[in-house]
Amino acid sequence: MSVQHLTDKLDNLHEANQVNSDQTKKTHSEKSEEDGVIEEIEELQVKVDNSKMPDALRERATRSIERLRRMARRGSYSSEFDTVEKYIHWVTEIPWGVTSKDNLEIKNAREIMNKSHYGMDVVKNLVLDYLAVMQLQLQGVAAQGQSHTEDMAMLRGSSANAPVFIFVGLQGVGKTSIAKSIANSMGREFIRVAVGAVGSVTALRGQPKSFVDSEPGQIIKALTRAKTMNPVILLDEIDKAAGNVSLLNDIMAALLEILDPEQNSTFSDHYLDYPVDLSQVFFICTANNLGTLSAALLDRMEVIRFTSYSDEEKTVIARKYSMPKVLRNTGLSEEHIIVDDAVWPVLVRPVGFDAGLRQLERNLATMVRAAAREIVEGKPTPIHITTDNIREYVLPDQGPLS
DSSP states (O other): OOHHHHHHHHHHHHHHHHHHHHHHHHHHHHHHHHHHHHHHHHHHHHHHHHSOOOHHHHHHHHHHHHHHHHHHHHTOOHHHHHHHHHHHHHHHHSOTTOOOOOOOOHHHHHHHHHHHOSSOHHHHHHHHHHHHHHHHHHHHHHHTTOOGGGGGGTTTTOTTTSOOEEEEOOTTSSHHHHHHHHHHHHTOOEEEEEOTTOOOTHHHHOOOTTSTTOOOOHHHHHHHHHTSSSOEEEEETGGGSOSSHHHHHHHHHHHHHHHOTTTGGGEEETTTTEEEOOTTOEEEEEESOSTTSOHHHHTTSEEEEOOOOOHHHHHHHIIIIIHHHHHHHHTOOTTTEEEOGGGHHHHHOOSSOOOSSHHHHHHHHHHHHHHHHHHHTTOOSSEEEOTTTGGGTSOTTSGGGO
């Protein structure tokens, strides 16, 4: 055997060993990747097992995970995994069976609402009436020996048990803020869902999971953010939904199912494809006017109209509520700024008609920031604001001085 022939044979043997080594590494890499995917699949199963979801939905989720296992063994799991993982994530994030304990004390609710809002007696009394009814229901539940989890099921499907308020009024009159106050007074989580400019019903009801980038609708997302099944959900500006008539009709129909106490115990989100009980949610809607809302939808809601504030009411609100808040946000206190009584009527009367409080709060913020700069520059405190020097603190072309 020649030396050249022996060299070639050794080279071939080396190449064969290298190929076998590469194949072994590839096999180990694929095995490691497969083991990682199997581990992730098992984590999905743990999520499902630890969730309090209904048994029928648990069975459906388990079947999807089992299908992933079979696909992983064949190596054809990649495209399906993301879809199933996303679906499992959402169905396990829903707080199935989790509710917060309601604080139904009338005195406590009145104090909280009075602390944050002046006036609005009609709204406050309606909320207190609702809390009183809930107290009587709980007393009836206790007398009959039922568990607390059954309390809201007593009158499920009854408009008396689940009122839907719609606050109607101009901008800035306190519709959103009083809704937050109601949630605080009841001890419930507060979630705001902006319905204004919603261009498709899928924003509320979700999109089937077969579509790319599909997700649940805003109602299901609100429950996952609240982490309870009985939050206060504010559907804000429902009169400003899609301008297209056909789309608006679809959105009104979806809102009807969401808000109707006789339907929302089996609300169906297209992504979940499984009924979700919304009967324990306290829904509050806001609108500037009712012209675009369907008659069927209005029939399910209790309309509460917010009137414009008078100058006297604005003065009280400015002194007791708005000014302390602005000072607190600026890092100052009432010891730093003194405002003459004669200044308040000037601050609350902007150019033209302002039904709400937003321009008033802008005037106060501008005034306090100007005073804060003088304090930082070394001017002695307290800063005394009068009708003679108000132009130094509120811009000449802003609000009352323009």
